[in-house]
Amino acid sequence: MIKYLDLQKINASFEPELSDALLRVCHSGWYLYGEATARFEQEFAAYCDTVHCVSTGNGLDALTLIFLAYRELGVMDAGDEIIVPANTYIATVLSILRAGLKPVLCEPAFETCNMDITYAESLITPRTRAILPVHLYGRLADMQGIYDLATRYGLKIIEDAAQAHGAIWNKGLPGKGSPALRAGSLSDAAAFSFYPAKNLGALGDGGAITTHDAELATTARSIANYGSTEKYVHLYQGINSRLDELQATVLSIKLSRLDKDNARRREIAQSYKENIDWQRLGLQSTVHTDHINEANVFHIFPVFSPRRNELQRYLTQCGISTQIHYPIPPHRQEALKKEYGMQQLPITERIHNEELSLPISPLLTNEETEHIINRINAFI
Numbered sequence: 001m002i003k004y005l006d007l008q009k010i011n012a013s014f015e016p017e018l019s020d021a022l023l024r025v026c027h028s029g030w031y032l033y034g035e036a037t038a039r040f041e042q043e044f045a046a047y048c049d050t051v052h053c054v055s056t057g058n059g060l061d062a063l064t065l066i067f068l069a070y071r072e073l074g075v076m077d078a079g080d081e082i083i084v085p086a087n088t089y090i091a092t093v094l095s096i097l098r099a100g101l102k103p104v105l106c107e108p109a110f111e112t113c114n115m116d117i118t119y120a121e122s123l124i125t126p127r128t129r130a131i132l133p134v135h136l137y138g139r140l141a142d143m144q145g146i147y148d149l150a151t152r153y154g155l156k157i158i159e160d161a162a163q164a165h166g167a168i169w170n171k172g173l174p175g176k177g178s179p180a181l182r183a184g185s186l187s188d189a190a191a192f193s194f195y196p197a198k199n200l201g202a203l204g205d206g207g208a209i210t211t212h213d214a215e216l217a218t219t220a221r222s223i224a225n226y227g228s229t230e231k232y233v234h235l236y237q238g239i240n241s242r243l244d245e246l247q248a249t250v251l252s253i254k255l256s257r258l259d260k261d262n263a264r265r266r267e268i269a270q271s272y273k274e275n276i277d278w279q280r281l282g283l284q285s286t287v288h289t290d291h292i293n294e295a296n297v298f299h300i301f302p303v304f305s306p307r308r309n310e311l312q313r314y315l316t317q318c319g320i321s322t323q324i325h326y327p328i329p330p331h332r333q334e335a336l337k338k339e340y341g342m343q344q345l346p347i348t349e350r351i352h353n354e355e356l357s358l359p360i361s362p363l364l365t366n367e368e369t370e371h372i373i374n375r376i377n378a379f380i
């Protein structure tokens with residue numbers, strides 16, 4: 001059986017360094033707000049090339065804290081609108097709601113699965129405060145288009161970079177320094193998740209905000225710590241959201257191999273792209289129309305087919321496990337149906353009906369990749 005993602009194998013490949021470091025934390029007697037967390041924040045800010053990194057308990061909190069901080073700073077008010085892709089993991093939408101703001105769902109372009117800029121523009125109202133692109137599947141959104149739109153309408157940009165650790169935008173953006181920019185530095189503030197299965201994954205939950213904005217970073221950090229900047233003094237009605245020393249230690253070790261792992265993901269994607277018989281199978285992929293470059297870190301390798309369920313069953317029989325990202329779009333979920341169920345979002349629905357994620361892991365071997373390709377090409 002080829003697993004969709006073999007986390008046990010991935011984490012074992014960091015041994016014995018990982019166990020040694022975890023034991024050191026265990027014996028240190030210091031588990032929160034310590035050296036390991038501070039070090040990881042510095043390393044991750046340096047990696048993303050942002051001035052600040054604020055670690056959090058998970059990715060949902062990282063997104064939510066950005067919005068809560070903007071509310072405390074008076075940039076956003078209750079009920080203000082945030083434009084967000086309709087085809088995303090529900091966390092993106094929930095973060096907006098949790099901060100008392102209003103998600104406005106935007107259709108993607110089918111070819112990229114990222115936000116359709118023209119559609120986004122049609123959603124802008126006097127209450128719109130921000131655009132929240134998601135670099136879905138590890139492929140960067142059209143940041144130039146989003147940047148132009150945000151500039152024209154005076155909107156904030158917040159990246160959901162939970163699937164795009166390390167992806168590089170090498171076309172530059174006005175006022176952002178060097179032309180090669182990483183996910184996390186392409187906006188006013190970005191949120192990352194270190195959920196175990198992400199390209200940079202902890203051994204549990206974790207998340208981070210990256211930003212150049214000192215005021216936003218300080219405010220978010222304080223809200224994440226019960227609204228406090230000084231022990232037992234509370235400035236805001238905060239929450240509790242922390243990355244602990246154990247997870248920070250794991251992440252520092254794994255960060256050092258992230259670029260290499262992402263390069264291997266691209267190699268596997270290249271092999272899929274070149275060797276799958278796309279035409280005969282009537283399959284499509286978001287990478288099929290795009291070059292495989294550093295703007296894509298292939299958190300997920302998606303293929304699209306009207307016969308998705310059949311293909312998945314067939315691959316399971318062949319001993320190849322796949323996943324679907326995601327079977328039900330947010331607006332069709334029971335949790336959001338009341339507000340969003342009536343919205344017509346045909347491209348979003350097509351993506352959710354046709355998407356199948358092939359195994360992609362930095363430790364997938366060439367033989368396994370070839371086997372997967374051969375089995376797919378034998379699908380009738």
Ligand SMILES: *Cc1c(COP(=O)(O)O)cnc(C)c1O
Binds near residue numbers: 192193
């Ligand atoms: C994983 C993910 C999140 C949420 O991260 P958690 O750490 O699970 O809270 C948010 N947005 C996207 C696009 C994700 O893939």
